[in-house]
Amino acid sequence: MNRRIRGAVICLAVLGLAIGIAACTNLLTAPVGPTLLTGSVMITGDRGEILLSVKNMPDGGLASLAVVLGGITYPVAKVENVAVVPLAGFTVLAEQFAAGSGGFLVAHSCAGLPEGEFAKLTFDVIGASPVLAEFTFKEADISMGDDSNNAIVFGISDPLEFYSK
């Protein structure tokens, strides 16, 4: 192998390594701004849950989040008794799920959450196990506020983008 070929191989190897590192750190695909992350569907027996998280929250972090009715849909043939369980000091102030869709509002009275899980959807599994693609979260029906009580402009990402790192 002459020196020219060896140089080309080295360059290709460096480029491949850079692409790999970027993928592992979500630099290429994950949103870089405030993001709502919907976790994977985790099923244990006849119970299932989806973790809801945020990252890159501004001004003290997430302090309130509302999903108007219809902002979440789910496979009604596979899922029932949907509920919201608050995490990280949040309180569920309103929720309603019925007939395959619903909404909720959670808030933290005194602090915000810059990053991490703030709630999870729990439900009973009936029939076949649902997959995440059967749940929808409509960005237009969701609003968030930070600890300074300003509206947060955000995007939604799926768990692979978040947890793949």
Place this chain on the structure above:
Amino acid sequence: MERRHPAGVSISVSVHQGAAEITHPYSNKQIAGKHQRLPARLVLAVMLVLGISIFSMTLLAAPPITESFRNATASGWIISGSAILTSGDPDSAGDGWLRLTNTGKNQAGSAIYDVAFSSTDGTEITFYYATWGGTHADGISFYLIDGSVSPTVGGTGGALGYAWKHVPSDGFYEPGVTGGVLGVGLDEWGNFANNLDVDADPYGTGGIGRSSGLTIRGPGNLHEASPGFPYLTREEAIIETGDRANVKRVEITITPSPTQSLTVKLDGATLISNYSISAYTMPTTLKMGFSSSTGGFTNYHEIRDLSVTGAIPTTTTVLTEPDPSILNAQACFKATVLPMDATGTVTFLEGTTVLGTGTITVGIGIAELWYSDLTLGGPHTITARYEGDSKYAGSSGTDPHVVINPQPEIDVQRPASIPDGGTDDVGDAPVGATTLVYTIGNTAGTAQLDLTCGTAANYFNSSGFAVVSALPINIAAGGMGTLQVSFDITMIGPFSFDMHIDNNDANEDPYDITIEGVGLIDLNGDGKDDVLDVRLLFAHVEGCGCDLLSGAPLGRADIDLDGDVDIDDARMYAEYVIGIQP
């Protein structure tokens, strides 16, 4: 029925070697002695008067020529014989007629317009007549003569003052008019259609023996045999009106050369239609006259409201604005005359009552009259009568019109007009006391608008309606005012109630508006009620200690109206924000 009387006396004077002859106009007989010499000064004086007369005769009148004959004088008209103007005696002043004969036997009267007028655009003559009070004879003639001649009166009796009449047996000979062009006989007895040679065909006793009708005779001059006032055509018709109330309208139209024809209408009915008179040369200027006579049988023969115009047809339409109009307020009668180059005036009437006149704006054919004296009710029939000009004939149109009492007209605006029975959607409004300001229009009203009371009913998530403005609110006709009201929105979410405004608009009392909107609790003042407001309320309830609530109107946050602000209110607000209605 022989009528041997002059219809009047005019004098013709000729100067012959320093002497003068005076002749009777009908018989051409000398009445002052053949070659009787007159003093030279008298002759000069007569010549001077004649000169003035001749000068005046050369004046050219431009149609339209109108003469109502309702007054005591008629400019340009020579009235002679038994003819009089009745204004002042026996009729009231300004309400007179041209009476050509009374009901005495053997009357004859004439009225001749001794001012030439142009006929180059044809001629249309209209007038009204009445024949009444006697024993149905003889009739009236309207005639045209050459505008260049000095007018004289035609034969009496059946000649109706236009044609000649000849009674060979006693040597009596009455010439026709000088320069006669056309004679229209309103021939009650029928003799105007008969042979004018009395011995050959005594009037009404034999021969043709025609009855009442409208008869046309052609041109002639004095007693010249040719053309000799030839009989042209006639149409039988009831000529006599019987009284003044049944006055009849005559419309004579002579179209301009080269297709010169005659049309005569009586009370709108066409009796003579496009009768060709192209065989006769129409002078470029005309004069005109009326004559009438009685004999053994009699009648009043009267004329009114003469109009002479060009003959090109026009149309006239009229509108009244506003319609309906307001009692004692100005209304505009707007007449449109076509073709648009018509000139002159339009007379506006209700029935036969003249309301006024308007001058046509040249080039657009519109004439207007502002008028405010129509009586309440209607429909009034407004007539616009175009009087014609030298080119165009007159025409008329009518418009039914109603006059109503002055009325206020309420219009509620915020800022767009909200109809009676309509809805005022105030959109999102904070829960609590709310004030609305309405503009009250009376711009279309013609009387003062009075707002006397405001009430509300059918509250939904609302209460406490009150009128803030001082009542009554009086708004002048054409004016504007404001009405301020207040009420309470008692709950987040939709609210509504019905507002009733009592007023004096005849058909919009009360004025009803449904006020609706969505109550919101905007704690952070961003104009929305959303998750941020919920978090503020939640933080307050939880005693967070943060200062986010500084200045927030927490008084409105008692959403469940239980007297305090607690977690129940926060939860209720949260439910409202995600769409669960309270």
